[in-house]
Amino acid sequence: MEYEVVIPAAGQGKRMGADRNKLLLEVEGKPIIIHTLEVFEKDVNCLGIILAIHASDREELVSLFNQFNICKVIHTVEGGRERQQSVHNALKKASCDIVLVHDGARPFIQPSTIQKLVQTANDSGAAIAAVPVKDTIKVVRKGTVDKTIERSSLWSIQTPQAFRLSMIIKAYDEAELDGVMGTDDASLVEKMGEKIQVVEADYDNIKLTTKEDLIFAEAIFKKRRRS
């Protein structure tokens, strides 16, 4: 089943503490964003990639697309102050019935998960990748435990998140009108009362957020080379 993917790549990488967009840092001999783009470049069902970028990264990115044969970027749009605005700008260019939103900072997404998400979104409207939480989660207020949350119903939410295009556009437009900000895409769809299906993904699909994640990323690449 065919789809387009929106990839927000216009963050500042503050938590990474690099002096540039963290997605341009190299892991396993390539910039992080190239690893992410290559997953979709290789997927025959991906009809096009819509990338939200900083104007200041454009020249370097275009040169990387040439160097690594990335041909599926059909639109680049200006990123916004927050991830939500970057995704919204990119969604305005989408035209396929099914659209995925995937963080540029998650290079380890598996093609099998993408396929399940696309199929599920086509059947039910919205589907997100997630893994069961492994830690005990407590609510802490002013340094003291308020309560412990029952773990069996907690999932850690990742991207990709897959949607019918009309549904996700409506959710983003309404969020903008209402001044609502969410930390993921599905939370805006939840606000409209829509059901979101959860597709179990894998623990490797980390978001490269802090410096330690670069070490985890090298380890995941090493593991994949061995298997």
Ligand SMILES: Nc1ccn([C@@H]2O[C@H](COP(=O)(O)OP(=O)(O)OP(=O)(O)O)[C@@H](O)[C@H]2O)c(=O)n1
């Ligand atoms: N205004 C923004 C903020 C984030 N992103 C993108 O959204 C994804 C997830 O964001 P995150 O990992 O939090 O990246 P940063 O915002 O760069 O990190 P930080 O919050 O540490 O600055 C990344 O691919 C990032 O480039 C974006 O396109 N536009």
Ligand SMILES: C[C@](O)(CO)[C@H](O)COP(=O)(O)O
């Ligand atoms: C969308 C996301 O990757 C789901 O886990 C995450 O919420 C992005 O959050 P961040 O605030 O940009 O780290």
